[in-house]
Amino acid sequence: xxxxxxxxxxxxxxxxxxxxNLVINVEKGTVERCEWQVVEAPxxxxxxxxxxxxxxxxxxxxxxxxxxxxxxxxxxLKATEAALGIEITPQTRLLRRILVQGENVQSHVLHTYFxxxxxxxGVKSVVPLASSHPDVVKRALRMKKLANDLCDIFxxxxxxxxxxxxxxxxxxxxxxEVVAIRQRYIDARDDVVETxxxxxxxxxxxxxxxxxxxxxxxxxxxxxxxxDIASTDTGRHPVEDYLKMTNEWVHPxxxxxxxxxxxxxxxxxxxxxxxxxxxxxxxxxxxVAETLGLKPTCHNPYMNNVAQVIETVHGIDEVVRLTTELLxxxxxxxxxxxxxxAGRGVGAVDVPRGILYHDYTYNDAxxxxxxxxxxxxxxxxxxxxxxxxxxxxxxxxxxxxEIELMCEMxxxxxxxxxxxxxxxxxxxxxRR
Amino acid sequence: MSDQHQVVVxxxxxxxxQDEGVGLHVVRALVRDEWPANVRIVDGGTxxxxxxxxxxxxxxxxxxxxxxxxxxxxxxxxxxxxxVVDRNADMEESLHExxxxxxxxxxxxxxxxxxxxxxxxxxxxxxxxxxxxxxALSARWDTILDAARAAIRAAL
Numbered sequence: 001x002x003x004x005x006x007x008x009x010x011x012x013x014x015x016x017x018x019x020x021n022l023v024i025n026v027e028k029g030t031v032e033r034c035e036w037q038v039v040e041a042p043x044x045x046x047x048x049x050x051x052x053x054x055x056x057x058x059x060x061x062x063x064x065x066x067x068x069x070x071x072x073x074x075x076x077l078k079a080t081e082a083a084l085g086i087e088i089t090p091q092t093r094l095l096r097r098i099l100v101q102g103e104n105v106q107s108h109v110l111h112t113y114f115x116x117x118x119x120x121x122g123v124k125s126v127v128p129l130a131s132s133h134p135d136v137v138k139r140a141l142r143m144k145k146l147a148n149d150l151c152d153i154f155x156x157x158x159x160x161x162x163x164x165x166x167x168x169x170x171x172x173x174x175x176x177e178v179v180a181i182r183q184r185y186i187d188a189r190d191d192v193v194e195t196x197x198x199x200x201x202x203x204x205x206x207x208x209x210x211x212x213x214x215x216x217x218x219x220x221x222x223x224x225x226x227x228d229i230a231s232t233d234t235g236r237h238p239v240e241d242y243l244k245m246t247n248e249w250v251h252p253x254x255x256x257x258x259x260x261x262x263x264x265x266x267x268x269x270x271x272x273x274x275x276x277x278x279x280x281x282x283x284x285x286x287x288v289a290e291t292l293g294l295k296p297t298c299h300n301p302y303m304n305n306v307a308q309v310i311e312t313v314h315g316i317d318e319v320v321r322l323t324t325e326l327l328x329x330x331x332x333x334x335x336x337x338x339x340x341x342a343g344r345g346v347g348a349v350d351v352p353r354g355i356l357y358h359d360y361t362y363n364d365a366x367x368x369x370x371x372x373x374x375x376x377x378x379x380x381x382x383x384x385x386x387x388x389x390x391x392x393x394x395x396x397x398x399x400x401x402e403i404e405l406m407c408e409m410x411x412x413x414x415x416x417x418x419x420x421x422x423x424x425x426x427x428x429x430x431r432r
Numbered sequence: 433m434s435d436q437h438q439v440v441v442x443x444x445x446x447x448x449x450q451d452e453g454v455g456l457h458v459v460r461a462l463v464r465d466e467w468p469a470n471v472r473i474v475d476g477g478t479x480x481x482x483x484x485x486x487x488x489x490x491x492x493x494x495x496x497x498x499x500x501x502x503x504x505x506x507x508x509x510x511x512x513x514x515x516v517v518d519r520n521a522d523m524e525e526s527l528h529e530x531x532x533x534x535x536x537x538x539x540x541x542x543x544x545x546x547x548x549x550x551x552x553x554x555x556x557x558x559x560x561x562x563x564x565x566x567x568a569l570s571a572r573w574d575t576i577l578d579a580a581r582a583a584i585r586a587a588l
Contacts, residue, residue: 066478114481126481127534130541138542145485159477 004029004396006403013408020416022407024388026396034392036385036411046371054080054340054366055166061358061373062160065417067110069160070103070151071351072358072373074225079358080166082345084366086337091329092168097225098322099154099161100349104224105315106147107352108270108308111415112199113140116305119409120202136198139191143312146184150319153177168336175331182323185316192313196288199309205406208299209390211383212263213272214245216350222273222280222314224350230276232297233262239348242357246374251382258382259374265382268354269414270307271298282321285314301387304413308352340366353377353417377416384414437491439587440546442476442483444497444532451505451556451566455496458554458580471584483532484539492548492587495532496580499553506572507555508579552583 008024025033045064049057058076062069074096081088088096113136114126121136123129130137148158153173155161163171173181216227217236229237229245237245248257260266274281274289278296281289289295289310294303342364348357354376361370387410395403441462447453456475463473474486487493499509518533532551539545554576557568569576 127538127541130538134542137538141481141484141542144482148482158482 006392006396006400008400008404008407010404010408013411020411022388022411024392024403024407026392029396031389031392031396034385034389036381036388038381046373049360049368049371052368054084054362054368057360057368057371058164058166059160059162064373064375066159067107068103068351068353068356068417070099070155071349071356073155073161073164074100075347075349075351075356075358075373076360077164077166078347078349079345079360080347080362082347083343083360083362084166084339084341084345085343086167086339088167088337089334091326091332091334092337093225094322094326094329095154095169095172096164098319098326099151099164100225100351101315101318101322102147102150102154104352105312105319106144106151107415108312108315109140109143109147111352112195112305112308112312113137113143115415116409116412117198117202119405119412139194143188143191143195146188149184150181153181165336167338168334170336172331172333175327178323178327178331182320182327185319185323188316192288192316195309195312196291199306200292204300204306205302205409206300207302207387207391207394207410209301209387210299211386212261212266213275213297214261214266214268214379215272215276215355216348217276218280222277222318224273227348227350229348229355231261231266232275239346239357242346242348242359242374246357246379248374248378257378258385259379260382265386266379267301267383268350268376268379269304270311270352271301271304272354273350274298274307274310281310281314282317284317285310288313301383301410302413304415308415340364344370351376353415354379375417377414380414380416384411384416437470438489439471439492439494439584440487440490441471441473441494441496441584442486443474444476444479444483444495446478447563448561450558450560450562450564451554451569452498452559453563454498454554454556454565454569454576457565458496458552458577461577462580462584465581467584468588471588481535481538483535484542484544487539487546488544490546492550493546494550494552494580494584494587496552496554497532498556501555503555505555505557505566505568506576508576509553509555510579510583511551511553513549513551548587550583550587552580 006026010022013020021037023035045061049060058073061076062073064072118125118129152158156163156171163169213232216223217230218227245261246259248259251258275296292306294306344361346359356376357374359372360368363369395406443455443459445453445455447456459473459475476483513536536545558566
């Protein structure tokens, strides 16, 4: 142990969104340095929306991300509607809940199959995976297309939805479109089962560090679109108290901020939602969770990948349930609800990577005067850092390549969207 | 070529970075032309692996994209992927770097690559943040569009 020296300096980690570095330095068995450095440039969206009219913000903020653009759109709309005192109709709420499930499935399929799975299958990327495991890649593309098409039908476009607007929608799906996409989701059960089998065959690293989990929670359903903030440590809080549940601060090693709540860090994302809202999963999703060996409260960050698989299962079931409800109600062409007043509002949505907050202040002309966006990946950076600080001493006797892979996989398990938060881990080992 | 053979024209690029988005500007102009029923024109954006779904089932894919060179800004270079060497072939990618040539390799492994692929590459002048092409390309716009049209007609 005393002769162990490790020096890892990964410049730009691959298979995450955005840019981040990993620096690990162990000298004679003592960890001298262990840092997750986020080096992505700031995006300035909160400054961009100041001076803009209320109906413009969601179209601007959806551009924060190309994967979770729907989540940003909906959090933005909710913040604007809360500020302007707008009550949306039950149909609008139903359509948005369908849309957000589409994004969750699309994002999780993308991450689990294209970003995380290559590590477990011994390849560097999806490109060789297409040759070594073509059925796996075809299934991933098929499931992603299914989710993309749902987002297209309900959001007007696969990325950066344009049929959503403050107070409602500008375009509605036809009954034929809803019937067709609902059937495709019912038929996706085979792909879901194969996904479960694939992930059952993978060896998930055993690692634990107890942490606080934070996610939306609701009495109505597995919360993604609506709910209160819930913490495994401190219980339930209104969304308006989000600043007390995030406490962003600047760390010199990172261009993205860190966050803390009851402890020095907390975890947001699929595993947090699973731990806090397990009882609201569909029966089949719970069966899959049991098959994959995930039960609450799990403190292994690598299992976030598995939680994403379970949410994919749940999301597919939910789309069937919610589209059934929509068809039974009938699709009505409703004008968006509009009202303008001065005010401040917070919108929270639990997007694929965790709980997202948009906070807007408008004047009485409906012009934005101030905005604050707290991104889920920002909230996870401190937890990633502390996980690495615990993990490295536990694995430092292993071969360097294995340490590198374990650390990269840990960061990837969080599915960080650094371009939202500000992407790439680059690990360099230096042995002395 | 039979009317049943689908020709899919996909423009790709990032329209926030001036000439990087030239492929998108080209297809948005071409879609206003009259084309036979077997021609489908697609705005592929920065679709990455989603582009595989656009090309599946096509007999001929025409990809329109920005090119670093060779040539002067606004030159149009028409080539086949097999005629070039991909210097970045071994680069580990992020989703932001799912480049068209890489996507074609994945499509080929999955049996989704069309039998024929033509790339219409337009040499760029500027990659600065802007929503329109640079003056250098704008000045040659009719020539660029005519070259793209000729490539599509050759694929029919």
